Amino acid sequence: MKQLSVFVENKVGSLAQVTGALKTAGINLRAISSFDSPSYGILRIVVDQPEKAWQLLHGQKFAVKLTEVIAVELQDRPGALDDMLTILTEANISINYIYSFVLQEQAAPLMVLHVSDMKKAEQALEAAGMHIAG
Secondary structure (H helix, E strand, O other), X not given: OEEEEEEEEOOOOHHHHHHHHHHHOOOOEEEEEEEEOOOEEEEEEEEOOHHHHHHHHHHOOOEEEEEEOEEEEOOOOOOHHHHHHHHHHHOOOOEEEEEEEEXXXXXXXXXXXXXXXXXXXXXXXXXXXXXXEO
16 A cells, blocks of 8 residues: 655645645545654655556645555454554564554554555465454
């Protein structure tokens, strides 16, 4: 799965500039996470057309990066996240960041991960019976 990281100024309306551009282009926003610092924020988004979104935002002079991430479907039960994190820990895989979203048609939480070794993480999670989405 691909994710876009968009660097935006910490000012009123900056997020709406990104979402408005996506809306106008007919790009569906599926997940969003924002991290901030005093002068700028990093907006991490998952969309239905990541390459088109990258071209659009890059063309509008946003600093934007396209990154591979893993989306893992978790069971909706206590301890599901801990089980996944334990698998990655035992495989000696470091998590750079993590956030979640839910697709209504699936109704199961998806955890989006950026990790130190994507291939190894996918293999460890799949070997443990976890479903990788996207």
